[in-house]
Amino acid sequence: EVRLVETGGGLIQPGGSLRLSCAASGFTVSDTYMIWVRQGPGKGLEWVSLIYSGGSTYLADSVKGRFTISRDNSKNTLYLQMNSLRGEDTAIYYCAKGEFSSYDEYYFDSWGQGTLVTVSS
Amino acid sequence: QSVLTQPPSVSGAPGQRVTISCTGSNSNIGGGYDVHWYQQFPGTAPKLLIYRNSNRPSGVPDRFSGSKSGTSASLAITGLQAEDEADYFCQSYDNSLSISVLFGGGTKLTLL
Numbered sequence: 001e002v003r004l005v006e007t008g009g010g011l012i013q014p015g016g017s018l019r020l021s022c023a024a025s026g027f028t029v030s031d032t033y034m035i036w037v038r039q040g041p042g043k044g045l046e047w048v049s050l051i052y053s054g055g056s057t058y059l060a061d062s063v064k065g066r067f068t069i070s071r072d073n074s075k076n077t078l079y080l081q082m083n084s085l086r087g088e089d090t091a092i093y094y095c096a097k098g099e100f101s102s103y104d105e106y107y108f109d110s111w112g113q114g115t116l117v118t119v120s121s
Numbered sequence: 122q123s124v125l126t127q128p129p130s131v132s133g134a135p136g137q138r139v140t141i142s143c144t145g146s147n148s149n150i151g152g153g154y155d156v157h158w159y160q161q162f163p164g165t166a167p168k169l170l171i172y173r174n175s176n177r178p179s180g181v182p183d184r185f186s187g188s189k190s191g192t193s194a195s196l197a198i199t200g201l202q203a204e205d206e207a208d209y210f211c212q213s214y215d216n217s218l219s220i221s222v223l224f225g226g227g228t229k230l231t232l233l
């Protein structure tokens with residue numbers, strides 16, 4: 001059974017840093033397209049960062065230069081390092097497992113329960 | 122404002138049929154790219170509902186169906202039930218963006 005468990009969220013002051021973890025079981029993170037998606041209060045879904053199985057990583061423009069995605073193959077865990085946090089980063093952060101659809105298209109068939117990040121003084 | 126446009130809300134009575142639209146452009150849905158749908162209850166993570174336009178994952182009732190035509194896609198729910206009250210999001214690919222994960226703004230389904 002595929003399972004994703006996010007941890008690491010919390011209350012942090014503007015300018016601070018947090019590292020989110022997404023522990024996976026039932027599949028191998030390093031073989032999989034993985035994504036971080038966030039959802040602000042009362043808002044829709046916004047992709048934040050993704051990593052291909054080959055290791056290529058991408059960041060949304062809104063977090064470029066501040067966030068970093070990585071994975072630890074030995075722990076089968078995905079990470080999101082978040083620096084220089086701003087109020088607009090306040091959201092629930094979900095990690096999700098991608099499934100290939102076609103060409104460079106993926107859909108997300110398993111999601112973690114999410115971890116809340118609140119950026120406030 | 123999302124590149125994929127969904128109505129903010131739809132409503133229907135139990136037993137009725139509702140549809141939720143997801144309107145894009147020639148660089149995404151109209152370009153032949155797949156559309157996927159997610160269901161989200163308050164306080165919970167999104168759940169895959171429809172993938173590759175019209176396919177249901179195991180366990181999703183056949184009351185849920187997806188279709189695509191031109192630059193739009195639709196999610197149809199027949200025989201509405203109270204437990205269908207949730208938010209629904211579409212997702213597709215856009216060839217004009219540097220990275221192509223694209224979500225619609227979401228639609229809240231309310232049972233009357």
